[in-house]
Amino acid sequence: MIVGTQPVTVRAAAKVNLHLGVGAPRDDGFHPLTTVYQAVGLCDDVTAHHDDELSVELGGTDWIDLASVAADEDNLAHRAAVLLGRHHGRDLAARLVVEKAIPVAGGLAGGSADAAAALVALDRLHDLRTSDDDLLRLAAELGSDVPFSLIGGTALGTGRGEIVEPVADVGTWWWVIVPDRDGLSTPEVYRHFDRLFPDADPTPPSAEALLSALRTGQPVSLARSLHNDLQEPAIDLRPDLGRLIDHGESEGALRGLVSGSGPTVVFLCESADHSRDLAGALMRSGSPVVLVANGAVAGAHVVPDHV
Template sequence: MTITVRAAAKFNLHLGVGPVREDGFHPLATVYHAIGLYDDVTVSEAGRWEVALTAEDHIALGEVPTGDDNIVVRAGRLLTGHHGIDRTARIEIHKGIPVAGGLAGGSADAAATLVALDRLWSLETSDEDLLALAGQLGSDVPFALIGATAVGGGRGEIVEPVADNGAWWWVAVGNEQGLSTPSVYRAFDELAGAEVSDPQVPERLLMALEKGDPELLAEALTNDLQAPALELRPDLAQTFADGEEAGALAVQLSGSGPTILMLCRDAAHAREVARAMQARAYDRVWTAPGPVAGAHVVSY
């Protein structure tokens, strides 16, 4: 028996970062948004933990671990520990989310693994317990369970769905050179100095989502990590300029980067912007709708 669960990529419509805490983490006020780039996780009973990887043609797997250090094995062990059972599984990951791109592909895989193993072994884990386990795995994992659009607090692990009446379309432009998230946060601390205040979710963003208006949303997108990321990678500024010239309504870094998201009016406009970016010799270009569902069982 196998169970396959699909989980989506994440984009931060807003990422507000507060001053670093004593534990080394930064408090966040963010608005998560699930977009239509997916990983599929398939699980089956096995005599030990196994991880197998495949990917779409445009996805490089070089940085994804295949051993016990993969987050999906941690997810499996956390779930079995929660239920006090001694079981193991083979976990096959098919990647459609760019690796190390700031789109939370690893978090999506962890969320999908929790759901898949729960279904495989008929554990009937409550939603509350799944979210608590997800929060132990990483700040983006609870949102990967929920999907759609949600406000995130704490380190991002506290999630609450928000009204989103839009049918949004995005163009994602990847970059083969990754960006270290800890380095981006250090650059943020250096740039911000002592002037950092507690982050808040802007009301104008929530209003734009409720109205479903792409022009309003374009004006409300913000990411506090964008400036420090561009300090570390000034070459990415050219992608911003090219996206604006291609006609995107707004261009924003995804999380700590390096993937850049471009808001479009509709699907036809997204295809137009994607073609324009490809004509500028970008070879990692995807179109994606949003919002989409969180981790869910699929069948082929």
């Protein structure tokens, strides 16, 4: 039964890992994580239209490598639709139009954002009224970052990163984001972490210093406490990322950091004006795509009257 005729558009944000502590792999092969996520104002939109079958269409800005994104059952938005339908004991037919602005395979959880947006869009389109707890459980089945993409803001992630809890964050933070068209494989970065750190502690490093910095609202304090255990293996695989971080910091960034497993590099700035100045400097020095975004922003949410 078609509940309504209007499509539903849901926006979901990219994430930056302000702290990413990685422990030695568990018996199931997953690495235990202690991470602090922040949603930043770089977003994908997923619009769900009524249709006779389930399909995914892709669009996006001209610097997004759409050819590398699956548009079939391997797409995370498609998998989200199948999983949500299975939960409700029915097939969910819809045409999902994904408009991407989050870099692909960049350590910014673009696929996870699309999955979270699809869950919310299809729930609204078909008037399923799925509980928040069930949506979070389904999100965790889809991937470690998907629950955070639903919640947004700033949150502590534990387990594989899928157990999320909002945390106090009194600041407005400004980031310069430099994506890279040559993606890095997340599994390969984790494998390289294991090679570099064969004696890693099973308990990942604590995020307490980062959480304390967030409570100050001071960019300099946050910059000092940013941490990513995957940065060293990512730079070892891609030395150009280290050179980019050094260059950005020499141009005045408070701190440069590989985002998640990379290859996107993010730079924390003091203010909106500072971020625009840094972005201009990086573009003049040859970075083809440089983006400015603030955080923290909302998780997956319906966009009213989307055109």
